[in-house]
Amino acid sequence: xxxxxxxxxxxxxxxxxxxxxxxxxxxxxxxxxxxxxxxxxxxxxxxxxxxxxxxxxxxxxxxxxxxxxxxxxxxxxxxxxxxxxxxxxxxxxxxxxxxxxxxxxxxxxxxxxx
Amino acid sequence: xxxxxxxxxxxxxxxxxxxxxxxxxxxxxxxxxxxxxxxxxxxxxxxxxxxxxxxxxxxxxxxxxxxxxxxxxxxxxxxxxxxxxxxxxxxxxxxxxxxxxxxxxxxxxxxxx
Numbered sequence: 226x227x228x229x230x231x232x233x234x235x236x237x238x239x240x241x242x243x244x245x246x247x248x249x250x251x252x253x254x255x256x257x258x259x260x261x262x263x264x265x266x267x268x269x270x271x272x273x274x275x276x277x278x279x280x281x282x283x284x285x286x287x288x289x290x291x292x293x294x295x296x297x298x299x300x301x302x303x304x305x306x307x308x309x310x311x312x313x314x315x316x317x318x319x320x321x322x323x324x325x326x327x328x329x330x331x332x333x334x335x336x337x338x339x
Numbered sequence: 340x341x342x343x344x345x346x347x348x349x350x351x352x353x354x355x356x357x358x359x360x361x362x363x364x365x366x367x368x369x370x371x372x373x374x375x376x377x378x379x380x381x382x383x384x385x386x387x388x389x390x391x392x393x394x395x396x397x398x399x400x401x402x403x404x405x406x407x408x409x410x411x412x413x414x415x416x417x418x419x420x421x422x423x424x425x426x427x428x429x430x431x432x433x434x435x436x437x438x439x440x441x442x443x444x445x446x447x448x449x450x451x452x
Binding site for chain 1: 439443
């Protein structure tokens with residue numbers, strides 16, 4: 226069974242804080258993704274990575290950065306959290322054989338920025 | 340025109356009903372089509388994955404793709420209360436800038452016992 230885990234289910238931070246969201250997958254997938262999900266806006270891609278130390282911007286990378294030092298781990302960093310970054314953050318991974326298609330998601334981190 | 344359109348619902352049906360969920364899309368480069376199910380406060384889980392046009396069946400679920408009409412459907416037979424969730428369609432092309440998975444906004448389904 227593919228397992229994608231995220232470090233926290235719920236997180237509350239203050240405006241201006243640096244926030245780290247961690248994601249780990251145990252299926253040796255090459256591709257990893259970070260999305261945010263907001264009511265009425267659906268899932269939006271923030272960043273993705275197709276290999277260790279490689280990253281590509283998605284649709285809404287502003288205010289975010291990522292780090293992939295190991296194949297199984299993909300971190301999302303909010304450099305200076307703002308209230309408009311309050312959202313559900315979802316990490317996903319997919320194997321190289323299916324490209325970006327069969328993505329497996331983690332349970333999500335609901336982040337609130339006060 | 341948005342790339343992927345999905346009626347947000349909500350859709351409420353009695354147990355045992357046949358459910359039809361649909362998405363339309365505008366990008367003719369899309370070739371891979373997926374349906375995800377998302378329970379409340381959980382991450383999406385992949386339900387069905389199809390390539391190009393045609394039907395695919397898995398138990399009570401059937402995914403249908405009509406590329407000529409740019410229309411995809413998910414049918415749920417003998418619906419159960421445990422099917423109550425938000426259903427997201429997703430699609431992508433291949434190569435170039437079409438690699439990115441594009442999601443519909445989801446349809447909220449409630450199956451009443």
